[in-house]
Amino acid sequence: MPVEYVAPTRDMRFVIEELAHFDRVSALPGCEEFSSDLVEAILEEAGKFANGVISPLNWPSDQHGAQLQGDAVKTSPGFPQAYAQFVESGWNSLSGNPDFGGQGLPEVLATCVNEMWHAASMSFALCPMLTAGAIHAIEHHGSQAQKDKYLAKLISGEWTGTMNLTEPQAGSDLAAVAAKAWPLPADHALRRADASDSNPAFCVHGTKIYITHGEHDLAENIIHLVLARLPDAPAGVKGISLFLVPKLLVNDDGSMGQRNDLKCVSLEHKLGIHGSPTAVMSYGEQQGAVGYLIGEPNRGLEYMFTMMNHARLNVGLQGVAIAERAYQQAHWYAHDRVQGRVLGRGEDKLPIAFHPDVRRMLGSMQSRIQAMRALAYEAAAQMDLAARSSDAAQAASAQARVDLLIPVVKAWCTEQSIDIASMGIQVHGGMGYVEETGAAQHLRDARITTIYEGTTAIQANDFMGRKILRDGGAEIRRLMGEMRETVVLLHGSEQSSASALGDALARGIESLAQAVDWVLANGKTDPAAAHLGSVPLVQLAGYVFGGWLMGRAALVAQSKVSAEPFYAAKLAAAGFYGSHVLLPNLGLLAAVTAGQQALGQAEAFTGQ
Numbered sequence: 324m325p326v327e328y329v330a331p332t333r334d335m336r337f338v339i340e341e342l343a344h345f346d347r348v349s350a351l352p353g354c355e356e357f358s359s360d361l362v363e364a365i366l367e368e369a370g371k372f373a374n375g376v377i378s379p380l381n382w383p384s385d386q387h388g389a390q391l392q393g394d395a396v397k398t399s400p401g402f403p404q405a406y407a408q409f410v411e412s413g414w415n416s417l418s419g420n421p422d423f424g425g426q427g428l429p430e431v432l433a434t435c436v437n438e439m440w441h442a443a444s445m446s447f448a449l450c451p452m453l454t455a456g457a458i459h460a461i462e463h464h465g466s467q468a469q470k471d472k473y474l475a476k477l478i479s480g481e482w483t484g485t486m487n488l489t490e491p492q493a494g495s496d497l498a499a500v501a502a503k504a505w506p507l508p509a510d511h512a513l514r515r516a517d518a519s520d521s522n523p524a525f526c527v528h529g530t531k532i533y534i535t536h537g538e539h540d541l542a543e544n545i546i547h548l549v550l551a552r553l554p555d556a557p558a559g560v561k562g563i564s565l566f567l568v569p570k571l572l573v574n575d576d577g578s579m580g581q582r583n584d585l586k587c588v589s590l591e592h593k594l595g596i597h598g599s600p601t602a603v604m605s606y607g608e609q610q611g612a613v614g615y616l617i618g619e620p621n622r623g624l625e626y627m628f629t630m631m632n633h634a635r636l637n638v639g640l641q642g643v644a645i646a647e648r649a650y651q652q653a654h655w656y657a658h659d660r661v662q663g664r665v666l667g668r669g670e671d672k673l674p675i676a677f678h679p680d681v682r683r684m685l686g687s688m689q690s691r692i693q694a695m696r697a698l699a700y701e702a703a704a705q706m707d708l709a710a711r712s713s714d715a716a717q718a719a720s721a722q723a724r725v726d727l728l729i730p731v732v733k734a735w736c737t738e739q740s741i742d743i744a745s746m747g748i749q750v751h752g753g754m755g756y757v758e759e760t761g762a763a764q765h766l767r768d769a770r771i772t773t774i775y776e777g778t779t780a781i782q783a784n785d786f787m788g789r790k791i792l793r794d795g796g797a798e799i800r801r802l803m804g805e806m807r808e809t810v811v812l813l814h815g816s817e818q819s820s821a822s823a824l825g826d827a828l829a830r831g832i833e834s835l836a837q838a839v840d841w842v843l844a845n846g847k848t849d850p851a852a853a854h855l856g857s858v859p860l861v862q863l864a865g866y867v868f869g870g871w872l873m874g875r876a877a878l879v880a881q882s883k884v885s886a887e888p889f890y891a892a893k894l895a896a897a898g899f900y901g902s903h904v905l906l907p908n909l910g911l912l913a914a915v916t917a918g919q920q921a922l923g924q925a926e927a928f929t930g931q
Contacts, residue, residue, distance in 0.1 A: 325381070325382045325652065325760065325761025325764070326651055326652045326655045326656075326761065327374060327378045327379065328373060328374060328378040328381070328439075328442050328443045328647075328648055328651060329370070329374055329651065330366070330369065330370035330373050330374065330439045330442070331647060332366045332367065332370050333889055334693060334696065334889075335366055335435050335438070335696070336359075336362060336363065336366060337876070337879075337889070337893070338435075338696055338697050338700045338876075339362055339431060339432065339435055339700060340359055340362060341876075341879045342697055342700070342701070342872065342875055342876060342879070343431050343697075343700040343701055343703070343704040344701075344704045344705075344708065345359075347704075347708060348429050348431060348704055348707045348708065351429070351707060351708070351711040351712060352711055352713060353421075353427055353711060354428075354429050354707070354711065356428075357428065357429055357432065362432060365417075365428075365432065365436065366435065366436070369414070369436045369439050370439060372408075372409075372412065372414065372439075373439040373440060373442070373443040374443070376405050376408055376409075377405060377409075377440060377443035377444045377447055377448075378443040378444065379401070380399065380400075380401045380402060380405060380443075380444050380446075380447060380598070381443065381444040381445075381446070381447075381598075381764075382761050382764065383399065383400060383401065384399035384400075384401075384402070384444060384446050384447070384597060384598025385446075385595075385597050385598065385764045385767075385768075386597075387399055387400055387597075388446075388597030388598055388600075389539070389590060389597070389598060389599065389600035390590070391538075391587060391589060391590045391600075394538075394586045394587060395538065395540065395587075396538040396539050396540060396587060396590065396600045396602070397540055398539050398540055398541060398598065398600065399446070399597075399598040402447060402539075402541060402598065403540055403541055405447065406447070406450070406480075406541040406542070409451070409480065410479060410480035410481060413426065414436070414440075414451075414480075415451050415454070415478065415479060415480030416478050416479055416480070417432070417433045417436060418430055418432070418433035419458065419478035420462060420474070420478065423470070423474040423475045423478050424475045424478050424479055425478045429703075429704075429707045429711075430703045430704075430706045430707045430710070431700055431703040431704040431706075431707055433703075434636065434637075434640060434699060434700060434703035435700065437452070437637060437640055438640050438643055438644045438647070438696070438699075439644075440644075441637075441640060441641045441644035441645070442644035442645065442647050442648045444598065445596055445599070445641055445644065445645060445768050446596045446597065446598030446599040446768075447598060447599075448641075448644075449535050449536060449596065449599045450483055450535075450536040450539070450541060450599070451480060451483075452634075452637050453483070453484055453485050453486060453535050453536055454477055454480065454482075454483045454484040455484075455633065455637070456484065456486050456548075456630040456633065456634050457477060457484025457485065457486065457546055457548050457630075458474065458477050458478060458484065459629055459630045459633055460548055460565070460617065460626055460627065460629055460630050461473055461474055461477070461548075461567070461617065462474060463626070463629045464565070464617050464618040464626045464629065465567070465617050465618070466522060466617075468522050469522070469567060469615065469617065472573055472577070473546055473567070473569075473573070476544070476577075477546060480542070481542060481543060481544075482542050482543060482544040482545065482546055483536060483539070483541065483542045483544075483545050483546070484545070484546045484547070484548065485534050485535065485536060485537050485545060485546070485547045485548065486534075486535075486548050486627070486630065486634075487531040487534055487537075487547050487548060487549040487550060487568075487604060488500075488531070488550050488627065489531060489532050489533045489534075490502065490529065490530060490531060490532060491530060491532055495777070495778065495781060497550065497560055497563065497624060498558075498559045498560045500550050500551070500552065500563055501529060501552070502527065502528065502529025502530070502531065502549065502550065502551035502552065502606065503527070503528050503529060503551055503552055503554075504525040504526065504527045504528070504551040504552065504553055504564065504566055504614060504616075505525060505526050505553070505554050506523065506524075506525055506526075507523075507524040507525055507526055507611075507613060508526070511526065511610055511611065511613070512610050522615060523615070523616055524613055524614070524615055525553075525566060525613075525614050525615070525616060526607060526610070526611030526612065526613070526614075527549055527551050527566050527568055527606045527607055527611065527612040527613075527614040528551075528606055528607030528611055528612070529549075529551060529606050529607070530588075530603065530604070530605050530606070531549065531603070531604045531606070532591075532603050532604075533591065533601055533775070534547075534601065534602045534603070534604045535599060535600075535601055535602075535775075536599060536600055536602075537587055537600065537601075537602030537603075537604045538570075538586070538587035538600060538602050538604070539600055543571070543579065544569060544570055544571045544573070544579065545569070545570040546567060546568075546569050546570075547567075547568040547569070547570070547585070547604070548565060548566070548567060548568075548617070548627075549565070549566045549567075549568050549606065549614060550563050550564070550565060550566075550623050550624070550627065551563070551564060551566055551614075551623075552564065553620055553621070556620070556621055557621065560624050561621060562621055563621065563623040563624045564616060564617075564620050564621055564622070564623040565616070565617040565618065565622070565623030565626045565627065566614035566615060566616055566617065566623075567614060567615045567616075567617055568583065568585060568606065568612050568613070568614040568615075569583060569613075570582070570583055570585065571583065572613060583612050583613055584606070584607050584608065584609050584610055584611055584612040584613070585604060585605065585606045585607070585612045586604070586605055586608070587600075587602040587603065587604055587605075588603050588604070588605045589602075589603045590602055590603070591603070593771070594767050594770055594771070595764065595766075595767030595768040595769070595770055595771060596768050596771060631729075631776070631777075632706070632725060632726070632729050633706075634776050635729050635730070635732070635733040635776050635777065635782070636699065636702055636703060636706070636729060636732055636733070638733055638737060638772055638775065638776045639695075639698075639699055639702075639729075639732035639733040639734075639735075639736040639737060639772075640699050640732075640736070641737070641740070641769075641772050642695065642736035642737035642738075642739060642740035642769065642772050643692065643695045643696050643699055643736055643740070645740045645743075645744060645765055645768055645769040645772070646688065646691070646692050646695065646736075646739060646740040646743040646744065646769070647692050647696075648765055649688070649740075649743055649744040649746075649747035649762065649765040649766070649769075650685070650688045650689055650692055650743065650747065652747055652751075652760075652761055652762050652765065653684070653685065653688065653746070653747040653750035653751065653762070654676075654685060654689075656750060656751050656754070656755075656760070656762075657674060657675050657676035657681050657685060657750050658674045658676045659674065660674060660675045660751075660754075661673065661674050661675070662675050663675070663678065665677040665678055666678070666679060675750075681750055683903065684746050684749060684750050685750065686896075686899045686903065687743075687746065687899075687903055687904060688743045688746055688747065689896060690873070690896045690897075690899045690900040690903070690904055691739055691743060691869070691900070691904055692743065693873065693876070693893075693896055693900075694869030694870070694872055694873050694900060694904070695735070695736045695739055695740075695869065697869070697872035697873070697875075697876065698728070698731070698732055698735070698736065698865070698868055698869055698872055699732050699736060701728065701872060702725060702728040702729060702732050705721045705722075705724045705725045705728065706721075706725050708721035709721035709722035709724075709725055723798045724798065724802070726789075726790060726798075727786075727790050727798045727799060727802065728868070730782040730783070730785045730786040730790065730861060731782075731786065731861055731864050731865050731868055733776065733777065733782045734773075734779045734782035734783055734786070734858070734861045734862070734865065735861060735862055735864070735865025735866075735868075735869075736865070737769070737772035737773045737779070738773055738779060738862065738865075739865070740769040740772060741766065741769045741770060741772075741773065743769075744762075744765040744766040744768075744769045745766055747762050747765060747766075748762045748763060748766060779858055779861070780857065780858055782861060783854075783857035783858040783860060783861040784854060784857050786857065786860065786861045786864065787842055787846065787853065787854065787857045787860055787861075788846075788854075791839060791842055791843070791846070792842065792843065792846045792847060795843065796839050796840075796842075796843050799835075799839055799864075800836075800839070802868075803832055803835065803836060803839075805871075806828065806832050806867070806871045806874075807829075807832060809825075809828065809871055809874045809875055809878070810825050810828050810829045810832065810874070811825075812825075812874075812878055813825025813828065813874050813877065813878065814826075814829075816877070816878070816881055817881075818877070818881045818884075818894055819898070820877065820894045820895060820897055820898030821874070821877040821878065821881050821894065821897065821898070823898055823901055823902065824870065824873065824874050824877055824897050824898055824900065824901035824905075825874065826901070827870060827901035827902065827905045827906050828867070828870045828871060828874050828901065828905065830906065830909060831866065831867040831870050831905050831906075831909055832867060834863065834867070834909045834911075834912045835863055835864060835867045835912075837912055837916070838856075838860055838863055838911075838912050838915040838916065841915065841916045841918075842856075842860065842915070845918065849918070849919055851922060852918045852919040852921075852922045853918075855917065855918075855921055855922045855925070856914050856915035856916065856917060856918075856921075859911040859914035859915045860911075860915045862908070862911055863908065863909070863911040863912060863915065866904065866905050866908045866909075866911075867905070869900070869904070869905070870900060870901060870904075870905040873896070873897040873900045873901070874897065876893055876896075876897055877893070877894050877897035877898075879893075880893040880894045880897070881894060
């Protein structure tokens with residue numbers, strides 16, 4: 324049977340308190356209560372909730388997924404009760420704005436807790452993840468009346484939110500969005516008294532697909548954010564507006580009004596995340612769904628991008644979480660399964676964990692997870708610095724770092740999660756291919772993470788185009804400068820693991836620098852050839868960034884190895900990362916710089 328998830332709170336605390344700028348974040352306005360005691364208390368309670376309430380739902384929800392019954396969706400057994408506990412315990416409001424009932428805690432702490440939810444059950448955690456996106460959009464771009472009416476309930480989790488971008492004819496190409504909106508007629512059956520010049524109401528009509536938790540039985544109301552075009556909108560992405568379309572219309576006193584003209588017409592049958600209802604939503608089949616314009620007309624895509632950094636961070640975090648869950652399953656099995664004679668050991672009846680190649684796989688899984696977690700939390704801490712710093716220069720610097728890191732977090736961590744989940748099956752051998760062990764579910768669940776919220780290629784193109792070419796490589800070179808400082812410190816270490824990682828990291832930085840130089844020299848003159856190597860580039864960056872953070876971890880651990888076994892293990896993991904993860908992947912440089920010749924070769928044998 325599947326192994327229940329146990330939150331790795333010791334490593335989480337290490338990253339938050341000793342790597343992710345704890346002192347700088349705790350000094351920010353509004354973070355005065357962010358202390359080690361608070362971190363420990365929240366992680367302990369969140370870990371209990373993840374293990375005791377959410378994790379037991381994971382495997383059953385894979386076997387008995389969400390079902391459409393008429394126009395309603397019945398979620399997997401146990402989901403409504405667990406979600407009610409989730410809301411009642413205040414977990415949804417952790418980083419929410421205190422003006423609307425949130426607890427106002429830093430993003431880095433919320434990110435840590437969110438990792439637990441996704442590891443315990445990604446299908447369950449997707450609902451609050453999408454709600455967080457709706458909260459960010461309304462908070463940044465909604466009118467004061469919209470904030471007052473919707474934010475408190477969304478932040479508490481009493482209502483949930485969705486993002487409605489994709490249409491059958493428009494996948495990642497949002498320029499092809501065809502959903503329509505027009506001013507609400509005076510004789511509309513659902514005409515609202517709250518419609519006014521300052522809060523104009525519209526009819527929304529169209530079909531949206533892949534809407535995560537677009538319909539469910541977890542909350543009283545669902546607030547849909549829908550991209551659609553006004554009658555006079557220009558073509559392409561510059562003609563898309565954003566509308567708030569509630570499932571149930573909300574009266575001025577906050578009570579529920581009439582059912583809106585929208586419904587779920589089907590649920591997708593998916594490879595994984597069976598417990599998460601992925602809905603096909605139809606708006607306006609009868610008189611037209613009532614929606615309210617968020618912000619200004621034709622700026623909807625811009626507003627959606629407000630959510631993108633958070634959404635992409637959270638999907639990258641899903642990669643960390645699923646990888647951790649797969650590792651825990653494989654680790655348990657490897658120490659429970661006794662088979663074969665272990666090389667170099669005279670004893671019989673030892674678990675397979677002692678076989679060299681199984682040990683290699685477990686080491687590869689765990690060292691990568693540690694690097695992935697550090698990278699995701701680093702990005703979250705930089706988000707806190709960017710959003711809360713009273714120093715404009717510091718905030719701008721942190722935002723530049725966030726913008727650089729996010730596509731790497733999303734692309735690298737999710738691609739790693741697929742490989743780690745697959746490796747977890749390999750540790751199990753044939754038993755991993757049998758569904759009852761639970762190992763296969765992690766691979767199936769992980770597979771979506773490289774696709775939604777922008778595929779790996781979209782992240783890679785963003786990384787190359789907007790994050791390197793646009794600023795002439797300034798921010799990534801600034802980061803590589805910081806990495807070289809870490810190399811100097813590693814080379815000065817008396818710990819062999821740390822100094823060896825310093826050698827590997829130095830080679831990694833040089834490979835990344837060569838890749839960046841090549842992109843800057845060729846990216847604008849031959850963009851197609853350059854973008855052929857964009858995915859290898861973002862993966863190379865991930866391995867090097869991960870090596871840098873493991874190097875920083877080693878520098879912290881080296882002076883504490885005698886204080887706690889955790890630090891000796893951290894130092895060993897850093898050394899293993901350098902030799903078995905970082906160095907073997909520096910060959911990606913060749914794929915980045917292959918250029919026009921490789922593009923021509925690919926066209927020659929795959930068809931023009």
